[in-house]
């Protein structure tokens with residue numbers, strides 16, 4: 001997280017969007033030590049989806065399906081979600097968790113490496129949530145943009161990487177490659193004329209980019 005412990009505690013005590021199924025999936029993920037989006041980022045994602053109502057959504061990094069279930073619930077009955085996960089055990093658990101959330105008919109999991117799967121995708125999306133390999137955000141950036149509908153949104157989690165990107169926290173030398181890749185990724189996102197981009201210090205840092213249309217300034 002990139003906010004102070006007190007702020008994070010306060011935010012978490014005031015966030016109340018999760019239904020029983022999402023709470024259950026979050027508890028399962030925590031009990032099995034599976035990665036999942038932080039509560040405040042999940043809340044932001046929920047708000048974005050509720051207000052923009054995307055109908056086609058792509059996620060990179062399924063884990064055991066918490067965020068994809070959340071997306072499917074927030075986006076509603078007419079939405080479809082594709083999500084990519086490289087570990088089969090996670091994919092199988094995600095499919096069980098979609099049943100808990102009642103969204104199993106609307107979520108499709110691609111099993112494999114996002115770097116292999118993304119170039120084969122032909123669908124365009126209203127929203128893409130990047131929550132997979134942080135070291136490949138930069139590699140995947142152009143492909144993500146090419147998969148967005150005009151007005152579509154690219155939301156990327158962990159972009160401030162525990163405060164290491166802004167220098168708020170000291171880092172070990174072994175983190176330098178990931179830090180320089182994420183920094184370059186943010187530099188490119190923020191200076192890309194095709195996009196409107198903002199970076200929010202929520203959770204582990206979230207970037208939100210919107211693909212401009214021909215008449216947008």
Ligand SMILES: C[S@@+](CC[C@H](N)C(=O)[O-])C[C@H]1O[C@@H](n2cnc3c(N)ncnc32)[C@H](O)[C@@H]1O
Pocket residue numbers: 035036037060061062063064065066067068084085086087090112113114115131132133
């Ligand atoms: C932070 S977790 C995703 C959490 C999930 N979005 C949620 O909040 O419920 C990242 C996931 O990406 C998967 N992953 C990592 N590298 C990947 C790759 N190259 N292709 C596909 N999935 C990958 C990991 O196995 C892990 O399950």
